[in-house]
Amino acid sequence: MLPPYRIKVVEPIAFLSAEQRRMAIASAGYNPFNLRADQITIDLLSDSGTGATSDAQEAVAALGDESYAGARSWFRFRDQVGSLTGYPFILPVHQGRAGERVLFSNLLKPGQICVSNTHFDTTHANVELVGARPVDLPCAEAADLDSSEPFKGNIDLDALEHLLDGPDGGKVGLVLMTITNNGLGAQPVSMANLKATSELCRRHRIPFFLDAARFAENAWLVHEREPAYRDMAPRQIATTAFGYADGCVVSLKKDGLSAVGGFIGLRDEQLHAACEANLIATEGFSTYGGLAGHDLERLAQGLREVVDPWYLQARAASTARMAQLINDAGVDTVQPAGIHALYLNAGRLLPHLSPAQFPGHALGCQLYLDGGIRCAELGSLYLGAMDENHQLVTPAPFELVRLAIPRRVYTDTHLEYVAAILADIAKDPERVSGYRIVSAPPILRHFKVRLEPLT
Numbered sequence: 504m505l506p507p508y509r510i511k512v513v514e515p516i517a518f519l520s521a522e523q524r525r526m527a528i529a530s531a532g533y534n535p536f537n538l539r540a541d542q543i544t545i546d547l548l549s550d551s552g553t554g555a556t557s558d559a560q561e562a563v564a565a566l567g568d569e570s571y572a573g574a575r576s577w578f579r580f581r582d583q584v585g586s587l588t589g590y591p592f593i594l595p596v597h598q599g600r601a602g603e604r605v606l607f608s609n610l611l612k613p614g615q616i617c618v619s620n621t622h623f624d625t626t627h628a629n630v631e632l633v634g635a636r637p638v639d640l641p642c643a644e645a646a647d648l649d650s651s652e653p654f655k656g657n658i659d660l661d662a663l664e665h666l667l668d669g670p671d672g673g674k675v676g677l678v679l680m681t682i683t684n685n686g687l688g689a690q691p692v693s694m695a696n697l698k699a700t701s702e703l704c705r706r707h708r709i710p711f712f713l714d715a716a717r718f719a720e721n722a723w724l725v726h727e728r729e730p731a732y733r734d735m736a737p738r739q740i741a742t743t744a745f746g747y748a749d750g751c752v753v754s755l756k757k758d759g760l761s762a763v764g765g766f767i768g769l770r771d772e773q774l775h776a777a778c779e780a781n782l783i784a785t786e787g788f789s790t791y792g793g794l795a796g797h798d799l800e801r802l803a804q805g806l807r808e809v810v811d812p813w814y815l816q817a818r819a820a821s822t823a824r825m826a827q828l829i830n831d832a833g834v835d836t837v838q839p840a841g842i843h844a845l846y847l848n849a850g851r852l853l854p855h856l857s858p859a860q861f862p863g864h865a866l867g868c869q870l871y872l873d874g875g876i877r878c879a880e881l882g883s884l885y886l887g888a889m890d891e892n893h894q895l896v897t898p899a900p901f902e903l904v905r906l907a908i909p910r911r912v913y914t915d916t917h918l919e920y921v922a923a924i925l926a927d928i929a930k931d932p933e934r935v936s937g938y939r940i941v942s943a944p945p946i947l948r949h950f951k952v953r954l955e956p957l958t
């Protein structure tokens with residue numbers, strides 16, 4: 504499938520020797536977040552803020568109006584976001600987690616519950632920071648990594664209804680649907696599930712919001728997999744999805760096709776006023792929210808480009824092709840392939856490592872050692888419960904590694920290289936050693952943890 508663009512500006516990538524990579528990862532405390540970008544050949548750590556902008560985005564950036572208040576760039580951004588989402592109140596923020604903090608501190612009270620199909624890590628942390636409790640209710644199909652059910656990102660509607668009707672029902676302050684479900688294999692949420700959740704929340708008078716960082720990719724997967732939406736354009740599907748919710752919080756570092764940005768979308772005027780006051784005190788005036796005028800311009804244009812069906816189809820096809828190469832090499836990935844990332848089943852590839860030896864982390868380190876590839880563990884290191892001595896008490900349900908694919912950055916040749924490195928590891932997996940934690944922070948452990956290999 505041909506991408507609908509060609510490359511005009513390129514950026515060199517680094518090729519280190521095996522010895523240089525060994526020294527780099529050791530001095531990074533075996534934590535890929537501590538590596539320098541110029542020590543990496545292929546960077547699949549995140550698809551957030553790592554995409555390439557278009558010539559049209561760079562052209563409109565020159566129109567950036569940097570007025571402190573009421574900038575022309577703000578109105579262009581607001582009109583684009585407003586027409587996409589249908590929400591009357593839009594607040595710009597510098598990135599998604601800033602939106603989470605502003606929204607949750609005005610919407611959730613200490614002791615309340617926030618329910619999600621799966622909270623993203625910063626979302627989880629921001630719910631806890633306001634004294635509320637995050638509860639994940641993914642659908643049962645999500646637990647079968649190999650099943651090709653089309654909408655494994657859905658929320659479990661029966662479990663949600665049970666919670667709302669049960670003794671804790673009165674404590675639920677928010678239902679937040681993450682589209683696509685980044686914490687659970689980039690799986691999409693169906694329109695049927697969004698609509699049913701919306702109706703359930705309305706019946707119980709509970710606000711229903713979207714964490715819509717990948718709204719366009721979710722819309723594409725709906726277009727492909729949900730027959731009733733086959734003839735609808737991705738933008739129209741996305742608008743319909745926003746229509747089911749009372750508001751949204753969006754990181755635009757993904758489907759905004761830009762390095763920075765986000766917004767909160769709201770229907771409720773009072774909530775808007777409360778969030779706006781908080782935004783002005785902590786992010787910036789409500790017509791820029793911590794963003795420069797040129798960022799607002801790039802975002803407004805990026806939001807036009809991201810819903811292009813040709814772009815979405817080419818991106819989905821590229822991810823699916825990479826998944827096929829990896830699966831053919833004997834490495835299982837969460838099925839079916841989503842769009843923004845592939846999730847490797849490290850637990851199955853490295854059965855000689857117990858969860859306490861962090862097989863996902865071990866595979867991630869090996870990808871760096873063998874090929875200069877950076878990626879993120881989504882297993883017991885990230886999600887497991889530990890005691891104060893960093894000993895694993897409760898392992899994560901799965902030991903996964905996420906290969907996130909930046910937008911419009913790598914060609915299929917780069918992705919073939921990654922698959923080839925994985926294929927080599929799969930030929931002799933027993934050479935991959937486990938790891939133990941040397942030090943770790945109390946929250947969001949994976950960002951700052953330091954480890955050492957087990958000899």
Ligand SMILES: Cc1ncc(COP(=O)(O)O)c(C=O)c1O
Pocket residue numbers: 551598599600601623625626681685714716754755756764765
């Ligand atoms: C689903 C989801 N929500 C929220 C965020 C937070 O966004 P940001 O990184 O812009 O703060 C992310 C970031 O990756 C995400 O994937």
